[in-house]
Amino acid sequence: MSKKKRILTDEEKNKITKAKQELNEYRENIKYIEEKLDDTEETKAKLEKVTAVWSHAKTNSSNVSSDKFADMISRLEDLKIDITEKMQELLFKKFVIDDKIETIEQPYRNILFYRYTRGKSWNEVANDLGYTVRNALILHGEALYLYSKI
Numbered sequence: 001m002s003k004k005k006r007i008l009t010d011e012e013k014n015k016i017t018k019a020k021q022e023l024n025e026y027r028e029n030i031k032y033i034e035e036k037l038d039d040t041e042e043t044k045a046k047l048e049k050v051t052a053v054w055s056h057a058k059t060n061s062s063n064v065s066s067d068k069f070a071d072m073i074s075r076l077e078d079l080k081i082d083i084t085e086k087m088q089e090l091l092f093k094k095f096v097i098d099d100k101i102e103t104i105e106q107p108y109r110n111i112l113f114y115r116y117t118r119g120k121s122w123n124e125v126a127n128d129l130g131y132t133v134r135n136a137l138i139l140h141g142e143a144l145y146l147y148s149k150i
Helices: 010-060 063-102 108-117 122-129 133-148
Strands: none
Touching: 010 063, 010 108, 010 133, 063 108, 108 122, 108 133, 122 133
């Protein structure tokens, strides 16, 4: 870690800003993917429960209610397809960013990994890596600079 303050050009500052935006979006996308996977499982479980109840009661139902149920299943299937496509796109972006992070030398790789891939707070990052928060933030600045060069 260099103690000398780096003087950045405007172009480097812009690249660092874009790198930080990309990494923050990455961190949010990971949370989104995890939540969507949980939501998909919950919806699937509810649908299976409703299907089981409906299949026992369908002999007493009219065509109108079965049409509504069929529409609900169809809409859920469309939603599932849409979510799957979005998830594939987000996962592709995740792999690209993971590959970028992997090319950065230590300890900068760990800073980016813990902060963005694991979504940890600065206190958690510093504690896990054995740094003060201030040192973790200094390393983060250098890590962003290195990431922006990729």
